[in-house]
Amino acid sequence: MTIHFETLGCKLNQIESESAAKAFYDQGYIISSKNLTRASGTQKDIGLAIINTCTVTGKAEQKARRLINMLLDLCPDAPIIVTGCYAELDGAYLEEIDNRVIILPGSKKGYLTDLAEAFPPSSLQKKFHLESLKEWIDTKTREEENLAFRLSTDVFFSHSRASLKIQDGCNSACSYCRVRLARGKAISLDAESVLERVQELEKKEHCEVVLTGINLSQYFCPKTKKNFTALLDYLIKNTDGIAFRISSLYPQSVDEAFCELIQSERIRPHFHLSVQSGSDKILKAMKRPYNAKKVSEAVHLIRKAKEDVFIATDIIVGFPGETEEDFLETLSLCKELNFAWIHVFPFSARPGTEAFLLKNTISAEILQKRVILMTELAKEQKKAFVLSQVGKKRLAIVEKRRSIPARAVCDNFLHVELSNLNTKEAQMLAGQEVRTLINHYENSNKIDARACVFSESDVQLSRL
Numbered sequence: 299m300t301i302h303f304e305t306l307g308c309k310l311n312q313i314e315s316e317s318a319a320k321a322f323y324d325q326g327y328i329i330s331s332k333n334l335t336r337a338s339g340t341q342k343d344i345g346l347a348i349i350n351t352c353t354v355t356g357k358a359e360q361k362a363r364r365l366i367n368m369l370l371d372l373c374p375d376a377p378i379i380v381t382g383c384y385a386e387l388d389g390a391y392l393e394e395i396d397n398r399v400i401i402l403p404g405s406k407k408g409y410l411t412d413l414a415e416a417f418p419p420s421s422l423q424k425k426f427h428l429e430s431l432k433e434w435i436d437t438k439t440r441e442e443e444n445l446a447f448r449l450s451t452d453v454f455f456s457h458s459r460a461s462l463k464i465q466d467g468c469n470s471a472c473s474y475c476r477v478r479l480a481r482g483k484a485i486s487l488d489a490e491s492v493l494e495r496v497q498e499l500e501k502k503e504h505c506e507v508v509l510t511g512i513n514l515s516q517y518f519c520p521k522t523k524k525n526f527t528a529l530l531d532y533l534i535k536n537t538d539g540i541a542f543r544i545s546s547l548y549p550q551s552v553d554e555a556f557c558e559l560i561q562s563e564r565i566r567p568h569f570h571l572s573v574q575s576g577s578d579k580i581l582k583a584m585k586r587p588y589n590a591k592k593v594s595e596a597v598h599l600i601r602k603a604k605e606d607v608f609i610a611t612d613i614i615v616g617f618p619g620e621t622e623e624d625f626l627e628t629l630s631l632c633k634e635l636n637f638a639w640i641h642v643f644p645f646s647a648r649p650g651t652e653a654f655l656l657k658n659t660i661s662a663e664i665l666q667k668r669v670i671l672m673t674e675l676a677k678e679q680k681k682a683f684v685l686s687q688v689g690k691k692r693l694a695i696v697e698k699r700r701s702i703p704a705r706a707v708c709d710n711f712l713h714v715e716l717s718n719l720n721t722k723e724a725q726m727l728a729g730q731e732v733r734t735l736i737n738h739y740e741n742s743n744k745i746d747a748r749a750c751v752f753s754e755s756d757v758q759l760s761r762l
Contacts, residue, residue, distance in 0.1 A: 299345040299419055302330040302373070304365055307352025309510045309545050311382060313461040315350045317449035318410035325418045331456045334372055344373045345425050348410070351382035353476050355646035359384050363395070370396050375425050379435075381407045383480035387650070400432055404480055408445025409438045447487045450495055452502045458697045458729050459543070459707065460504040464492050464529070465511025473585045474614065476648035477512065484516040489524045493536055505695055505731040506541040506566065514544065515551035527556045534564055541709070546570040550588040552596035557603040567607040568711040569600055574614045576631030577624035584617060584653075590631055597635045606687065608710040610639040615672055616665035617645045618656035625668050632675055638683040638711075640676035644669050684746045687712060687736045691752065694734045696727040705745065706734065714749040715740070727751075 301322045305315040319329045330344065347369045352358040362384050369378050379400050380392050386404035393401045402409065416434060417426065446466045454460060464487045468478040487495075499507050511517060517526040524532060526547075533542065543566040552571070559565070571593065575581050578589045597609060613628060632640055644665050647654045660668075687710070694706035694714060703715040704724030714734060719727065734749040 299422065299425075300328040300330050300341075300343045302334070302341070302344045302347045302369075302376075303350070304333060304347070304369070305331075305350040306358055306362055306365070307350070307354060307382070308512075309461060309508065310463055310466070310512060311350045311352060312457070313451075313463050313510055314407055314449045315348075316454050316456060316461070317451040318348065318407070318414075319455050320451040320453050321411040321414040323453070323455075325414045327414070327419060329455050334368070336368060336372075338372060341373050342375065344376045345422070346379065346431075347373050347376050348379045348381065350407070351380060351384035351404075353383040353387055353480055353648070355643065356648070357646065359388075363392070366392065366395055366399060370398060377426050377428050377431050379410075381410070383477055386480040387476070398428060400435055402435055403439060405482065406439045406445060408443075408448030409435075411448060412438065444485075446485050447491070452495075452499050452504070459506050459508060459695055460499045461508040461510050461545075462492070462495055462499070463487070463510050465514055465517045468513040469516055470513065470587060471585055473583065473652035474617065474645070474648065476651055479650050481512050484513060484518075486511075486517045486519055489519040489522045489529055489532055492529060493533060496533055496537055496540065500537055500540040504540060504729075506543055508543045508545055510545045513548065514546060515548040526551065527553075527559055530565070531559055534559075534562055539564070541566055543568055544570075546572055548572055548588065549593045549596040552599055554599070557599045560600070561603050565604075566709050566711075567604040568610075568709070569607065570610045570612075571596060573611040575617065575620075575624070576613075576628035577620070580617050580620055580624050580628075583619060584614075590627070593631065594635060597637075606690065606692075606710055608638040608683065608712070609635075610641065610711075611637045612641045612643065613672055614643050614645050615668045616660040618653060618660070619658040620645075620660060629672065629675065632672070632679075636679055636682075637676075639680050640672060642669055642672045642676060680746070681739065681741075684712060684736075684739045687747065688738055689736065691733060691735050692749075693731055694749070695731050696724065696729065698728040703748075706732065706749070708734065708736075708749075712736065712746045713744070714747045715745050716751055717748050718750045 303315050303319055305311050323329050349365055351362040377398050377400055379402050381402040382404045385401050389401035389403055393399050467481045467484045469484045496507055514526050541564050549571050573593050574584055576590050581589055600607060692708040694708040697705045702721055703717050704719045706714050706716055733752045735752055737748045740747050
């Protein structure tokens with residue numbers, strides 16, 4: 299019997315889905331995580347579908363509802379478990395979609411591991427009994443247990459690079475953010491447990507681990523008093539060679555101590571700064587804990603510490619009250635700091651947040667114009683960064699997908715096609731780190747450049 303996973307939203311959701319999938323796999327289930335479409339047709343082998351939802355924007359919630367309805371049609375014999383942040387905040391509404399929809403609040407997501415153990419394939423008569431499943435979940439969700447770090451795995455079905463959740467929740471009160479309402483206050487996995495999990499990944503020969511959380515800048519281990527910078531130092535000193543990639547940071551956490559540490563070759567030259575705006579007026583209205591000057595300082599410090607570094611950012615366009623001058627300040631800051639990529643989000647008013655009630659909204663026409671301008675800048679700067687890497691050698695991890703040419707993700711986050719690997723070679727190297735030469739820029743939504751693999755002796759690899 300197949301358990302199908304659909305995951306929306308952040309890196310944290312992805313690692314939590316991977317961990318839940320591993321629990322079902324260990325019980326003998328077949329795991330499916332390839333996104334389905336209406337064209338996929340009826341899925342008779344799927345006995346249970348699990349949707350891990352996101353609530354960051356209205357579009358993310360709309361996508362979740364469409365996905366629920368689609369899976370109800372494609373998987374006629376399967377209960378549909380809906381979990382994640384959207385389920386945490388609006389579970390009662392989602393449950394009304396259909397009798398086969400079962401809500402598992404995001405805060406109770408960790409019970410998916412228990413569910414796999416409670417319903418092994420051998421206990422089922424060809425399919426899940428809907429009422430028994432509902433009763434079990436209803437009982438478990440009434441229990442009081444801290445499940446924040448229950449979902450962890452060293453086996454990854456959908457990703458070539460390992461990820462580890464070390465933090466959850468957020469103590470900030472950003473006026474537009476609904477995720478903090480779903481995830482709760484900041485909580486951190488203690489440093490010793492983080493180290494144990496990283497060491498286990500290293501034993502399983504993972505070359506890299508992505509450290510994830512809702513707000514890594516608020517990582518703090520009460521037992522050891524370590525903040526995120528101290529944790530990184532601790533991990534580097536107590537592991538052998540595994541590399542670390544940092545999922546996202548607030549600009550104010552980038553200081554001299556952090557940048558001295560990231561000079562280590564084991565810290566990937568790839569950083570994502572959650573900026574949102576370049577206007578101090580808008581940042582204040584958003585209740586962000588920094589200003590544009592601090593953003594600039596953070597970027598310059600990182601570039602001083604790391605060569606060929608890929609620095610990406612998030613920008614919200616059209617926040618209520620954003621004037622043309624405010625937008626141009628943001629555009630100017632993004633140009634000045636030359637971000638390698640800009641994730642552009644049109645403002646989405648989220649229920650339960652302060653910004654939801656703001657009246658000075660931006661017209662749809664102006665909002666669309668600003669989104670286009672910012673997106674054009676993002677593409678221009680991405681192209682310039684990729685071109686700056688042509689002719690350079692970079693470490694890269696070969697992806698597990700069975701596409702030809704094979705693909706890989708470089709240490710500085712360039713997504714490349716490996717032109718000199720055949721199918722057998724690509725499968726042999728999947729998940730492994732290789733040395734590549736960036737050959738040329740590729741104007742594609744799927745890859746940034748084409749590259750070739752080199753051997754240790756710097757001779758171009760045509761066959762292993």
